[in-house]
Amino acid sequence: MMEEMNPIMQLAFDYVESTNTIIFLTGKAGTGKTTFLQYVKQHTRKKMAIVAPTGVAAINAGGMTIHSMFQVPFGPIIPSNTARPEAHFSVEKKELLSSLDLLVIDEVSMVRPDILDYIDLVLRNVKDSSYPFGGVQLFLIGDLSQLSPIIRDEEWMLLNRYYTNQYFFSSRVLQHSPFVRIELDHVFRQKEQSFVDILNEVRNNQISPPSLAVLNERHQPDFRPTATEPYITLTTHNSIAQKLNNEFIEALEGEVFDFKATIRGEFPKDAYPTETDLKLKIGAQVMFVKNDNSAEKLFYNGKIGLITRIESDTVFVRCGNETKDIAVQALEWTNIKYQLEEEQINETNAGSFAQIPLKLAWAITIHKSQGLSFDKAIIDVSEAFAHGQVYVALSRCRSLGGMVLRNKVSPHNIIGDPAIALFNNQAHAIKPDRERLTLDQERYRQFLIAELFNFAPVKSKMEGFEEVVPTFNTEVVTVAEKLTRQLHTIDTDRIKKAAVYFLQKLEAFTTSLHALIPGLISQSSTKKELAAKADQVMQLIMARITLMIHFSAEDFTVNAYLDLKKEAQAKSVADKSRSYVKALNAKPNEELYKQLMQWRVSMAEKNKVMPNMILSEKTIAAIAEKLPQTLKALGAIKGVGQPKAVQYGQEIIELIRAYQQASQPGEAEQKSLF
Structure with a gap:
């Protein structure tokens, strides 16, 4: 379709x-x-x-x-x-x-x-x-x-x-x-125009006497379906549906087969698609409660059939005039939650419900039938008590010929709501066309331009760093607010000029932040929280810089902005090279620490001893942090002592000096701030 x-x-x-x-x-x-x-x-x-x-x-x-x-x-x-x-x-x-x-x-x-x-x-x-x-x-x-x-x-x-x-x-x-x-x-769903017309009248709460007469021709008070006719009864109350299902299954002879659901993780009870303790018998009328996602497409949610046999973990169901049984085994439903991963919203599986995808189907409530379609249904709306119940029940049927009315439908059963009628009458004023779409597309374009130059989210994350960039509010936020108040007059050239201006300001502020944030973090009593906030600020700014670079040279278009925004956010999150959290959690002179750990392994193999007998990991970390330059300084570190300093000192000090010579200027100094 x-x-x-x-x-x-x-x-x-x-x-x-x-x-x-x-x-x-x-x-x-x-x-x-x-x-x-x-x-x-x-x-x-x-x-x-x-x-x-x-x-x-x-x-x-x-x-x-x-x-x-x-x-x-x-x-x-x-x-x-x-x-x-x-x-x-x-x-x-x-x-x-x-x-x-x-x-x-x-x-x-x-x-x-x-x-x-x-x-x-x-x-x-x-x-x-x-x-x-x-x-x-x-x-x-x-x-x-x-x-x-x-x-x-x-x-x-x-x-x-x-x-x-x-x-x-x-x-x-x-x-x-x-x-x-x-x-x-x-x-x-429905192919008969006459039935579609009746449903439209019921939907609009204005069923005509001729249409009502045609509908009530389906009234058969003494109708009893045969065992081979898959009729389901739609009723207004859950207690009625349960009573009918229980009566029918208890009347069947034979063994009761009990299937237990397997529930993992989070899966809300009101979302259970069938019973957790599903009791079935051969001859029971059942309804599939899940679509068959295999290539065969043997069943769909709402398809009705009869159980012909049950073997171990498999239920065999024959549907209508089909000549083959469908072998049904447990299937799984997942409870979706959303999770943000590198600026992409991904679906995650919070929990699952696994069970035979069937439920007893002699009767079902109208409420639970919403969204389903039936070839044959017995409908009883004589006790309808809410707006929409009759329409939902009747519209579940694919054809008028497949419907049986347990009681006649009277006009008072079709409960309407004046608020709905009023809203629908007024709705013609908000029916869009291509001309309205063009106007709304332009409003969206203006919204995205305003979003491009909206620095309020950056400002809100700046708490704690105001002293580092004291003019950010006046030189960026206030200027951007004035600009976006004139959206209707902003043309392509002005967008480019604005992007150039903000690009220069953001790059200058980024330099200041990178230079001074490590010092702020080192003096803070909440280092981890401040480092995480610094990462968020820098990610927001770096993503915005990427956008400004592009739109300082290229024309602004909606598609280009959406694509570039997604790429810029993912790139800024993925770039961990300047992560303050990573730097805070890193061991001092981490590269040297790794080299010393490798040296320790080789020495242990050479002397055929356990690595901890050479030096402990804690002692290795202390050496990497303090960078001793003499045997005496090395021996003074806890866990080394003079004997080991004499035994291993020369090799350790050579590793330290080689590391210092290879380090980038200022790198050791910046790491020492943490």
């Missing part, structure tokens, strides 16, 4: 890649929102992360939960303009968030407005930016006609004074931030 994107999908991808405009991607069930997300994940040049409101949604989207990524507190979050929730974040988490370009929130229909405001506050603070979400582009994916946020009455009593409704679009940040709404309109 994605090899030849339709115009709407292409527009959405262009918005992701060439702007930083907030995007709300929506569409009816089955229009390919999840598939499009995977395409973005594979093709974007931006540093991105994916989050979702629930554990199951996060695992399905290949991301993390919002709560885990942003350490969101439980319960309602009262908006605050003064709190700094990221203050307790680890250094690694702050660096990860500060490097983000694109944040995807999947199943955003279930995200409360206070959560979105909390994310905005965290990112503004971490990025040290006044832009919405600190300049990170938000890519929101979901369908407001489906499941809503879960907010208890007592929670809403605290939040309703700040928000007009429970949905993400009533957040303060989106009320004051421009965003576009892009709707995918080609349905891939």
